[in-house]
Amino acid sequence: MLARIAWRNLLRGWRRSAVVLCAVSVGLFASLSLVAWGHGLLNQVVQTAVATRLSLLAIHAKGYQADPDVGLALADGGRQLAALVERFPGAHASPRALGDGLAQSARQNAHVTLVGVIPEAERRVSVVGNSIVAGDFPQPTPGGGVRALPGALLGSELADDLRVGVGEKIVLHAPGESGLGAFRVSGLFHSASPDFDKGTVFLRLEDAQRLLGVGDRVHEIAVALDDARALDRLDAFAKAELPRARPGEALEILTWQEREPRLASLLDLMSSTAWIAYATVFAGMAFGIANALLMSVFERIREFGVLRSLGLQGRQLVELVLLESLILTLGGAALGVGLGVAFVLVLGHTGVSGDAFAGAGVLSVGPRVYPRLESGDWLSPFALAVVTAALAAIWPAVKAARLRPAEAVRHI
Amino acid sequence: MGEEAVLEARRVTKVYRAAAIETVALADVDLVVERGEFSALSGPSGSGKTTLLNLLGTLDTPTRGRVFVAGRDVTEMSDAQRSDLRLHELGFVFQSYNLVPVLTALENVEFVLLLQRAPRAERRARALRSLEDLGLGELVEKRPNEMSGGQQQRVAVARAIASEPQIVLADEPTANLDSKTAEDLLDLMERLNRERGVTFLFSTHDPRVMARARRVIRLVDGRIASDERRPQ
Numbered sequence: 001m002l003a004r005i006a007w008r009n010l011l012r013g014w015r016r017s018a019v020v021l022c023a024v025s026v027g028l029f030a031s032l033s034l035v036a037w038g039h040g041l042l043n044q045v046v047q048t049a050v051a052t053r054l055s056l057l058a059i060h061a062k063g064y065q066a067d068p069d070v071g072l073a074l075a076d077g078g079r080q081l082a083a084l085v086e087r088f089p090g091a092h093a094s095p096r097a098l099g100d101g102l103a104q105s106a107r108q109n110a111h112v113t114l115v116g117v118i119p120e121a122e123r124r125v126s127v128v129g130n131s132i133v134a135g136d137f138p139q140p141t142p143g144g145g146v147r148a149l150p151g152a153l154l155g156s157e158l159a160d161d162l163r164v165g166v167g168e169k170i171v172l173h174a175p176g177e178s179g180l181g182a183f184r185v186s187g188l189f190h191s192a193s194p195d196f197d198k199g200t201v202f203l204r205l206e207d208a209q210r211l212l213g214v215g216d217r218v219h220e221i222a223v224a225l226d227d228a229r230a231l232d233r234l235d236a237f238a239k240a241e242l243p244r245a246r247p248g249e250a251l252e253i254l255t256w257q258e259r260e261p262r263l264a265s266l267l268d269l270m271s272s273t274a275w276i277a278y279a280t281v282f283a284g285m286a287f288g289i290a291n292a293l294l295m296s297v298f299e300r301i302r303e304f305g306v307l308r309s310l311g312l313q314g315r316q317l318v319e320l321v322l323l324e325s326l327i328l329t330l331g332g333a334a335l336g337v338g339l340g341v342a343f344v345l346v347l348g349h350t351g352v353s354g355d356a357f358a359g360a361g362v363l364s365v366g367p368r369v370y371p372r373l374e375s376g377d378w379l380s381p382f383a384l385a386v387v388t389a390a391l392a393a394i395w396p397a398v399k400a401a402r403l404r405p406a407e408a409v410r411h412i
Numbered sequence: 413m414g415e416e417a418v419l420e421a422r423r424v425t426k427v428y429r430a431a432a433i434e435t436v437a438l439a440d441v442d443l444v445v446e447r448g449e450f451s452a453l454s455g456p457s458g459s460g461k462t463t464l465l466n467l468l469g470t471l472d473t474p475t476r477g478r479v480f481v482a483g484r485d486v487t488e489m490s491d492a493q494r495s496d497l498r499l500h501e502l503g504f505v506f507q508s509y510n511l512v513p514v515l516t517a518l519e520n521v522e523f524v525l526l527l528q529r530a531p532r533a534e535r536r537a538r539a540l541r542s543l544e545d546l547g548l549g550e551l552v553e554k555r556p557n558e559m560s561g562g563q564q565q566r567v568a569v570a571r572a573i574a575s576e577p578q579i580v581l582a583d584e585p586t587a588n589l590d591s592k593t594a595e596d597l598l599d600l601m602e603r604l605n606r607e608r609g610v611t612f613l614f615s616t617h618d619p620r621v622m623a624r625a626r627r628v629i630r631l632v633d634g635r636i637a638s639d640e641r642r643p644q
Contacts, residue, residue: 001519001522001523001526004515004519005512005514005515008514008515009514011514012513012514302508302510303510303512303513305510306504306506306510306511306512307512308471308495309469309471309498309504309506310498310499310504310523310524310527310571311495311496311498311499311500311524311527311528312495312527313491313492313495313496314491314492314495315492316527404471404472405471405472406466406471406472409471409506409510
């Protein structure tokens with residue numbers, strides 16, 4: 001019955017209730033949309049980074065992360081380690097030979113990162129396989145012949161800079177004695193990261209090893225997962241199993257967060273920002289709600305006096321005011337979150353142009369940003385709504401409970 | 413306090429303090445109200461009748477003296493205990509009807525039974541019976557703003573007696589009613605007193621009420637000036 005009284009009281013002052021409800025819902029809708037935008041943007045930055053230059057997990061020779069020297073490489077083409085890590089359910093490994101180099105066409109040259117891969121393995125690990133816009137990964141070179149140049153897959157922006165297309169010849173230089181070779185452009189890729197597209201050349205692993213002069217060794221084993229949420233378990237598995245399998249080799253096994261802590265901290269920052277956004281909205285709301293409730297209490301002093309005369313306890317009166325506050329705030333939160341989630345779902349499907357960011361080269365995102373919400377993003381407003389409702393109701397509720405029935409019942 | 417005493421005031425004094433001014437509203441009042449009475453506190457404005465009714469109804473606390481309700485000393489009771497006592501032992505009818513505006517007539521009556529934690533079916537049945545007994549069956553689903561003053565006051569009486577209290581305290585119950593409606597209301601309360609033994613104590617300066625009361629306690633300047641009992 002208290003809930004019924006609370007509800008009907010809110011309906012009785014429907015204009016005031018509607019104003020508070022709108023204020024809460026609009027505030028939440030706006031902050032939810034902003035948070036979703038931020039999450040979408042940052043997640044795409046991270047996804048792009050992980051799917052291109054980083055990987056969920058990377059295995060290197062010890063020291064490579066701090067100083068990516070060509071000499072710091074894993075023996076045996078990384079085959080044993082790759083096979084071992086792939087024993088983890090849903091894990092895919094791609095050994096990579098890495099090195100800096102210079103790409104030269106007939107017209108231009110550019111500094112590049114040479115990435116030697118086994119195309120079949122790389123397709124399962126990075127986004128490059130899905131980003132090919134012309135041609136393909138390089139095929140194995142059938143023995144010798146002038147025309148049988150090894151292939152190279154170039155980022156589309158690099159190809160533009162070098163002014164070459166598929167089938168045209170480039171020369172790649174790598175430091176060292178054997179570091180020179182002619183290649184034919186086998187394909188072009190276009191990922192979400194302009195930087196990556198501008199400076200990366202994919203070669204077949206054996207070609208890159210020959211160019212870099214590292215024999216059968218590789219510099220990195222990039223690992224991806226079917227379900228990225230299992231990264232922590234994969235990390236634990238790899239750190240426990242791999243060193244045991246190769247006791248003679250000092251390994252460095254790092255998750256993408258360990259390799260790029262600043263990028264990882266951006267995501268944490270976004271989560272904190274979400275809380276700050278909500279807390280700011282609700283702090284403002286609390287004053288509005290308290291004001292509305294206080295007005296409502298002042299208008300009902302006599303009614304409260306009657307209820308107290310009938311035997312309603314002071315704490316039950318507190319409950320009544322608290323209930324009204326809760327209904328208002330949770331109603332507003334539900335409306336705001338509902339609209340916000342719907343809005344984000346639509347934008348999450350259609351996307352919002354990310355040109356402003358990609359163009360500036362500040363963040364590597366795709367052509368469109370897809371706002372998204374984490375579960376906590378829309379659950380936390382409800383938790384905050386309860387706290388706000390309670391805080392906002394304290395003063396009016398105590399005011400109501402402290403009314404002296406004898407005076408209240410005759411209040412005009 | 414006698415065996416049949418429902419309310420008792422012992423040397424009750426009430427002093428109101430505002431700024432530096434003290435106003436003695438009641439001075440050393442002794443009063444016993446017994447079961448089955450149909451009594452009226454009368455007196456001019458400011459004589460202290462409403463103050464005394466509030467003290468007897470535990471809506472206020474005396475500055476000095478003691479108040480007993482159904483044999484229990486309420487003077488030292490906590491706010492929660494007094495609320496509980498009001499809920500179970502006292503019924504109130506106010507001058508301005510004072511029904512809960514957002515509840516229907518039935519819900520208004522039911523509300524007290526809900527506070528008494530009566531089971532849902534029972535409270536609904538008792539509330540309905542209370543209203544129907546008072547001839548208010550057609551008002552069950554109406555809210556106060558859909559009722560006349562007289563109808564609201566009758567619902568207030570139904571609410572007051574639904575919890576089967578020891579006594580109904582009625583503060584100027586006829587003050588806002590026209591003569592006919594006031595007489596009807598008094599008929600109703602008199603009938604409840606006669607047939608069901610409901611004890612009534614009125615605070616009033618309405619001659620119609622005083623004419624019906626079987627005991628009239630007259631207050632002047634916060635003291636009992638006369639206490640007249642009339643034969644039934």
